[in-house]
Amino acid sequence: MSDRVKFLLDEARLPTHWYNIAADLPEPLPPVLHPGTKQPIGPDDLAPLFPMSLILQEVSTEREIEIPEPVRDVYRQWRPSPLYRARRLEQALGTPARIYYKYEGVSPSGSHKPNTAVPQAFYNKEAGVRKIATETGAGQWGSSLAFAGSVFGLEVQVFMVRVSYDQKPYRRAFMETFGARCVSSPSLETSFGRQVLAATPDSNGSLGIAISEAVEVAAGSDETKYALGSVLNHVLLHQTVCGREALAQFDLADDYPDVVIACTGGGSNFAGLAFPFIGENLRHGRGTRIVAVEPVACPTLTRGRYAYDFGDTGHMTPLVKMHTLGSTFMPPGFHAGGLRYHGMAPLVSHVRALGLIDAVAHPQLACFEAGILFARHEGIVPAPEANHAVREAIDEAIRCREEGVSRAILFNLSGHGYFDMQAYTDYFAGKLTDQSYDEQELATALAGLPAV
Amino acid sequence: MSDRVKFLLDEARLPTHWYNIAADLPEPLPPVLHPGTKQPIGPDDLAPLFPMSLILQEVSTEREIEIPEPVRDVYRQWRPSPLYRARRLEQALGTPARIYYKYEGVSPSGSHKPNTAVPQAFYNKEAGVRKIATETGAGQWGSSLAFAGSVFGLEVQVFMVRVSYDQKPYRRAFMETFGARCVSSPSLETSFGRQVLAATPDSNGSLGIAISEAVEVAAGSDETKYALGSVLNHVLLHQTVCGREALAQFDLADDYPDVVIACTGGGSNFAGLAFPFIGENLRHGRGTRIVAVEPVACPTLTRGRYAYDFGDTGHMTPLVKMHTLGSTFMPPGFHAGGLRYHGMAPLVSHVRALGLIDAVAHPQLACFEAGILFARHEGIVPAPEANHAVREAIDEAIRCREEGVSRAILFNLSGHGYFDMQAYTDYFAGKLTDQSYDEQELATALAGLPAV
Numbered sequence: 001m002s003d004r005v006k007f008l009l010d011e012a013r014l015p016t017h018w019y020n021i022a023a024d025l026p027e028p029l030p031p032v033l034h035p036g037t038k039q040p041i042g043p044d045d046l047a048p049l050f051p052m053s054l055i056l057q058e059v060s061t062e063r064e065i066e067i068p069e070p071v072r073d074v075y076r077q078w079r080p081s082p083l084y085r086a087r088r089l090e091q092a093l094g095t096p097a098r099i100y101y102k103y104e105g106v107s108p109s110g111s112h113k114p115n116t117a118v119p120q121a122f123y124n125k126e127a128g129v130r131k132i133a134t135e136t137g138a139g140q141w142g143s144s145l146a147f148a149g150s151v152f153g154l155e156v157q158v159f160m161v162r163v164s165y166d167q168k169p170y171r172r173a174f175m176e177t178f179g180a181r182c183v184s185s186p187s188l189e190t191s192f193g194r195q196v197l198a199a200t201p202d203s204n205g206s207l208g209i210a211i212s213e214a215v216e217v218a219a220g221s222d223e224t225k226y227a228l229g230s231v232l233n234h235v236l237l238h239q240t241v242c243g244r245e246a247l248a249q250f251d252l253a254d255d256y257p258d259v260v261i262a263c264t265g266g267g268s269n270f271a272g273l274a275f276p277f278i279g280e281n282l283r284h285g286r287g288t289r290i291v292a293v294e295p296v297a298c299p300t301l302t303r304g305r306y307a308y309d310f311g312d313t314g315h316m317t318p319l320v321k322m323h324t325l326g327s328t329f330m331p332p333g334f335h336a337g338g339l340r341y342h343g344m345a346p347l348v349s350h351v352r353a354l355g356l357i358d359a360v361a362h363p364q365l366a367c368f369e370a371g372i373l374f375a376r377h378e379g380i381v382p383a384p385e386a387n388h389a390v391r392e393a394i395d396e397a398i399r400c401r402e403e404g405v406s407r408a409i410l411f412n413l414s415g416h417g418y419f420d421m422q423a424y425t426d427y428f429a430g431k432l433t434d435q436s437y438d439e440q441e442l443a444t445a446l447a448g449l450p451a452v
Numbered sequence: 453m454s455d456r457v458k459f460l461l462d463e464a465r466l467p468t469h470w471y472n473i474a475a476d477l478p479e480p481l482p483p484v485l486h487p488g489t490k491q492p493i494g495p496d497d498l499a500p501l502f503p504m505s506l507i508l509q510e511v512s513t514e515r516e517i518e519i520p521e522p523v524r525d526v527y528r529q530w531r532p533s534p535l536y537r538a539r540r541l542e543q544a545l546g547t548p549a550r551i552y553y554k555y556e557g558v559s560p561s562g563s564h565k566p567n568t569a570v571p572q573a574f575y576n577k578e579a580g581v582r583k584i585a586t587e588t589g590a591g592q593w594g595s596s597l598a599f600a601g602s603v604f605g606l607e608v609q610v611f612m613v614r615v616s617y618d619q620k621p622y623r624r625a626f627m628e629t630f631g632a633r634c635v636s637s638p639s640l641e642t643s644f645g646r647q648v649l650a651a652t653p654d655s656n657g658s659l660g661i662a663i664s665e666a667v668e669v670a671a672g673s674d675e676t677k678y679a680l681g682s683v684l685n686h687v688l689l690h691q692t693v694c695g696r697e698a699l700a701q702f703d704l705a706d707d708y709p710d711v712v713i714a715c716t717g718g719g720s721n722f723a724g725l726a727f728p729f730i731g732e733n734l735r736h737g738r739g740t741r742i743v744a745v746e747p748v749a750c751p752t753l754t755r756g757r758y759a760y761d762f763g764d765t766g767h768m769t770p771l772v773k774m775h776t777l778g779s780t781f782m783p784p785g786f787h788a789g790g791l792r793y794h795g796m797a798p799l800v801s802h803v804r805a806l807g808l809i810d811a812v813a814h815p816q817l818a819c820f821e822a823g824i825l826f827a828r829h830e831g832i833v834p835a836p837e838a839n840h841a842v843r844e845a846i847d848e849a850i851r852c853r854e855e856g857v858s859r860a861i862l863f864n865l866s867g868h869g870y871f872d873m874q875a876y877t878d879y880f881a882g883k884l885t886d887q888s889y890d891e892q893e894l895a896t897a898l899a900g901l902p903a904v
């Protein structure tokens with residue numbers, strides 16, 4: 001086992017292919033359905049929203065999908081991202097565990113999101129698209145697409161969930177620095193946004209609403225396409241560059257993870273790190289435990305139903321089978337904006353249903369507490385989303401101490417918290433609480449799931 | 453010449469020694485004087501403020517000073533920092549120049565400052581110190597010392613220049629995340645702060661005032677020492693880890709810089725990158741042009757006088773010979789808080805006086821414009837301080853285009869701008885101007901220089 005604290009891969013070892021878990025699944029993913037006919041949809045149905053190259057990735061079952069050279073060129077700026085051994089944290093916890101974290105905060109927007117923003121912008125540009133509309137929760141996805149758009153010369157419009165828009169004005173300025181236009185959602189710029197505002201003028205917004213707005217803008221113009229920062233198969237595919245690097249870095253470390261931990265909102269950060277390790281479990285009989293971590297206030301995998309549902313609140317998307325809290329479910333305005341989504345990526349839901357992963361939920365305050373402990377020892381202030389993974393990794397390390405066993409723990413530090421200092425300020429001022437959703441509202445949202 | 457975009461050094465090649473330019477200077481540095489006697493001071497005079505190990509580094513003329521292993525252990529988390537080739541920016545500028553930047557934003561506080569915060573905390577801890585008092589301008593130094601204090605178990609109190617304290621509340625939360633206490637300066641906690649507030653209740657503060665406050669706190673307690681984030685010889689020494697890495701990285705790149713550019717406030721960021729290259733010029737006959745960049749609104753090297761002056765506004769420090777605008781000079785509240793200092797590091801002033809470096813000044817708006825151009829192509833939003841180096845590097849690349857020559861340009865991207873989005877927001881809103889100082893005030897400040 002290496003005694004280093006940082007495992008860097010040479011630029012020459014940047015992965016050449018993404019890993020497509022669809023090739024290794026014991027059962028295929030349930031089909032995506034047309035909301036009207038309830039029949040499986042085909043590639044052409046998605047053509048108004050996405051370029052065909054991305055649609056083909058969405059349905060591909062090839063294990064290895066080549067990363068285009070212009071994408072690798074941009075990746076090279078921050079990839080391969082570092083894998084760290086958290087030695088000072090281990091010492092502080094007095095744990096025999098070996099704690100590793102893959103750090104995605106070194107990217108242009110400070111999170112894992114550019115891993116898919118860059119190829120999405122590339123494929124859109126290649127298809128002659130002029131503008132991309134999208135939504136953003138915490139702002140990390142919008143920033144990433146803004147960056148990718150600026151690299152490939154695409155106009156970018158971002159619908160930002162209102163609670164984040166208000167909490168994170170600097171994320172907005174960041175997107176504008178890259179030349180994107182950022183709009184608070186629900187907005188007056190779409191008919192769906194106007195409809196929501198008419199009914200709920202003080203709506204906090206949600207990813208589901210913002211998705212509806214961006215889809216509406218894209219569907220209304222031939223030159224405009226839509227881009228999603230998570231959930232879809234091709235988005236998760238692009239993120240696997242992260243887990244592939246981690247596998248190579250564990251070779252450098254002369255170690256292998258017993259447990260892999262990542263937070264889940266839409267599922268792409270989780271899939272990016274975990275899917276290549278699930279692939280190793282499936283193909284090479286490895287026994288790594290894979291743990292998805294979500295907020296107690298938006299517990300899609302741990303309290304949701306595995307059922308067909310809409311991806312958005314406005315019911316403009318096809319129906320996908322996923323763990324869902326119901327598309328009308330409105331999570332409270334807690335500080336991990338990237339985890340406030342009613343659904344879960346179909347692929348993540350599927351591997352959960354197949355028993356290939358575990359899922360746990362942690363409350364907000366315990367996550368901030370873990371993030372601050374991590375920061376004081378490792379010198380990186382995590383994004384509130386990433387704090388969920390930090391919490392679970394610390395809990396696992398404490399279990400190792402209690403059991404007297406040394407397990408190798410790998411977690412995804414999916415982003416830094418430099419744009420989230422208001423959340424930390426609120427935490428220190430005692431203003432944060434363990435917000436909860438309304439049980440009655442959840443029951444109503446689940447009762448409203450479409451009949452399939 | 454390598455066709456790569458990123459030059460990473462293996463962890464094993466982390467420098468083992470800092471480079472002390474004092475060993476290679478054609479003339480020794482003028483002595484530091486006692487403000488009362490005007491006689492050279494000795495190590496003992498500094499003992500109330502600093503541990504002896506740092507004082508000995510301050511006066512050392514050994515070329516190589518070993519980096520203690522516990523310091524290298526902490527450095528390893530983010531060092532060696534990457535050297536980038538800015539290929540997309542080159543393309544956008546249509547320049548034949550090869551533009552390289554050393555990126556210090558990967559550090560725990562997002563700037564070069566931890567390079568000295570970590571050893572300073574280490575030496576203080578080793579000397580049995582319990583608490584460190586310091587000042588901070590833009591907040592990067594305070595954040596860095598907060599981090600270093602948390603690693604070595606030291607209490608940290610930070611006097612933050614009021615204009616930055618108000619502009620950057622999140623920097624404060626960041627310091628608190630690392631467990632430090634942050635106070636707006638001028639404050640009511642020191643007699644000098646109370647004196648300034650009595651005379652100027654709405655004082656913007658300045659580094660000079662904040663230094664006086666921190667020195668007062670340190671001088672008043674046996675268990676408390678003072679730490680400075682720039683200016684002093686030992687601080688500049690610690691920063692040379694940056695330039696030493698860059699030298700090794702240019703070997704990897706199979707190239708060598710014709711021009712080295714860095715911004716200067718107190719001088720440590722500049723010295724960290726430039727001094728090892730000046731050493732190569734002096735010892736190996738290299739002809740690299742070295743350029744210090746400062747703001748037009750605080751033009752210490754380009755408009756100041758090379759004379760003995762106090763380092764602080766309260767006249768508690770010894771007298772040092774440096775380029776100075778006068779210790780009573782109050783720069784306008786522009787957004788590069790880290791460059792708002794009336795003086796300049798004696799070593800930087802000395803190499804300037806010896807003709808070993810050039811100096812230029814750029815106005816604020818042109819610097820932001822350059823930073824945004826850089827961000828849109830390179831994906832990193834620079835700190836406003838770093839924008840000064842970006843501006844000069846772009847100007848040099850344009851000169852290369854006009855002259856039809858391909859020079860290799862290296863600049864120090866000393867920090868990211870994630871905590872400076874208010875400045876970018878103001879820039880986009882058209883609220884930033886090219887603020888200037890008052891010529892009369894400068895004349896008065898210079899007239900008030902102490903007679904030596």
